[in-house]
Amino acid sequence: MKARLLRDMTAWPSAAFPVPWECSVCPAAGEGSLLTTCPGCQSPVRQGKAIQPKGTVLDGQDVFRLVQMGIAEAADDECRRRANRTPAQMVAASHAYTRTALGLHPEDFAAYEAQEMIGYNPDGSFIPGPAFTGGDEEVDEEEVDEQDHEN
Numbered sequence: 529m530k531a532r533l534l535r536d537m538t539a540w541p542s543a544a545f546p547v548p549w550e551c552s553v554c555p556a557a558g559e560g561s562l563l564t565t566c567p568g569c570q571s572p573v574r575q576g577k578a579i580q581p582k583g584t585v586l587d588g589q590d591v592f593r594l595v596q597m598g599i600a601e602a603a604d605d606e607c608r609r610r611a612n613r614t615p616a617q618m619v620a621a622s623h624a625y626t627r628t629a630l631g632l633h634p635e636d637f638a639a640y641e642a643q644e645m646i647g648y649n650p651d652g653s654f655i656p657g658p659a660f661t662g663g664d665e666e667v668d669e670e671e672v673d674e675q676d677h678e679n
């Protein structure tokens with residue numbers, strides 16, 4: 529069955545998603561599937577994760593779970609049947625996943641839903657969202673009006 533990613537998702541390096549690697553000891557380096565030891569000297573290699581971009585169609589027996597988690601949408605009937613989610617449930621799942629991916633504290637869900645914030649800065653303060661009006665600085669009235677028209 530097939531599902532199409534609704535957002536970028538990290539994955540282990542594979543033939544379909546090759547990732548550069550480099551040996552931690554000798555000068556060997558390359559790009560490809562998941563590699564744990566250097567082909568030359570058997571030392572550990574450094575290799576990052578692959579990014580499967582939004583829109584990638586994944587094929588597998590478990591991809592319906594990604595649909596249920598709100599990470600992907602069904603791309604064939606088998607996946608749609610197996611995921612067994614209404615469009616409204618899909619939207620809710622995707623929304624919940626976004627909140628989780630942002631690491632939002634439940635106490636801040638309301639502020640996020642209102643788009644007053646869209647996440648946290650490294651110091652824990654809010655990253656202001658489109659509807660942000662509070663804070664320490666004076667808000668320009670005209671700017672707020674403009675934002676309201678855009679939304």
Ligand SMILES: [Zn+2]
Pocket residue numbers: 551552553554555556566567568569570571
């Ligand atoms: Zn090596």
